[in-house]
Amino acid sequence: xxxxxxEERFRSLWLGCSGPDVDQVWQKLASHYRESHRYYHTLEHIxxxxxxxxxxxxxxxEFAATEMAIxxxxxxxxxxxxxxxxxxxxxxxxxxxxxxxGDFVDRVSxxxxxxxxxxxxxxxxxxFVVDIDLSGFGLPWEEYLADSNALRHEAGDVxxxxxxxGKLRFLAELQRWPSLYQSAFFxxxxxxxxxxNISRYTSDLCEQGFGEPAICQA
Numbered sequence: 001x002x003x004x005x006x007e008e009r010f011r012s013l014w015l016g017c018s019g020p021d022v023d024q025v026w027q028k029l030a031s032h033y034r035e036s037h038r039y040y041h042t043l044e045h046i047x048x049x050x051x052x053x054x055x056x057x058x059x060x061x062e063f064a065a066t067e068m069a070i071x072x073x074x075x076x077x078x079x080x081x082x083x084x085x086x087x088x089x090x091x092x093x094x095x096x097x098x099x100x101x102g103d104f105v106d107r108v109s110x111x112x113x114x115x116x117x118x119x120x121x122x123x124x125x126x127x128f129v130v131d132i133d134l135s136g137f138g139l140p141w142e143e144y145l146a147d148s149n150a151l152r153h154e155a156g157d158v159x160x161x162x163x164x165x166g167k168l169r170f171l172a173e174l175q176r177w178p179s180l181y182q183s184a185f186f187x188x189x190x191x192x193x194x195x196x197n198i199s200r201y202t203s204d205l206c207e208q209g210f211g212e213p214a215i216c217q218a
Contacts, residue, residue: 001044009050013067020099028095032075040150041077045136046070052135052186059185062125065104068092069111069129079155085116120182127182131190137180137197138190144197164210171198172215 007026014022033043049070053060060066076087089112096105111129114121121127136147155163174180180194181187206216 001047003043006043006047006050010071013064013071017064017068017104018099018101019095020097021095025095029071029075032077035077037079037154037156038077039153040147041074041154045074048136049132052132055189056128056132056183056185059183060125060128062107065107065111066125066129066132068108069115070132072108073112073115073129073133079158085113088112124183128185131181131183131186134180134194135186135190137174137194138186139197140193141197141200145201148201161210164205164208165212168202168205168211168215171202174198175202 007030010026010029011022014025019025030043033041033046050067053063053067053070057063072088072092073085074088075091077084089109092112093105093109096108111126114126114130115133117130117134121130137144139147152163175195175198179187179191180198181191202211202215205211
């Protein structure tokens with residue numbers, strides 16, 4: 001991870017969007033992503049997402065709002081909490097303050113909330129945000145597995161059976177979607193690898209005895 005690059009990039013975006021108190025905002029943002037209970041939802045994840053954003057830059061119209069949402073979408077994170085994204089959007093609204101245009105703040109907040117992944121994206125711009133957040137599914141297998149292990153560490157108080165059965169139910173739900181990625185750009189770039197990773201990981205967990213028959217025998 002390139003900490004200097006990340007700080008300079010955030011500062012440039014924040015000041016370019018008329019954000020206030022850049023020094024304080026950066027320090028607090030970085031400290032959230034360095035919290036001791038995080039293993040996946042870290043600045044490394046943000047840097048990965050920014051790399052995917054840059055790959056798709058020619059296809060993204062609302063680039064500044066998309067990038068801002070990436071920076072803040074996991075600023076509040078606790079495993080199992082149902083309000084992480086709601087609190088993250090509220091955090092952004094609080095630090096953006098009245099200095100940023102209201103419609104921009106509203107759009108960034110909308111993008112952050114979309115990373116709850118509760119349904120189809122409302123428009124193409126939102127599709128890019130949710131696809132970037134899920135882009136780790138399309139990494140090469142060893143990197144996908146490393147991310148999966150990091151996510152497991154974030155649920156340290158949960159026993160393996162409970163965790164992996166929940167994980168399998170989540171993956172099964174993803175496989176029921178028409179496609180994992182909602183934008184044409186990321187479907188073409190990552191869909192095949194992502195589906196391969198999900199199928200392989202599911203099979204591995206089922207072989208280890210974690211799966212329920214409805215999932216493992218499907």
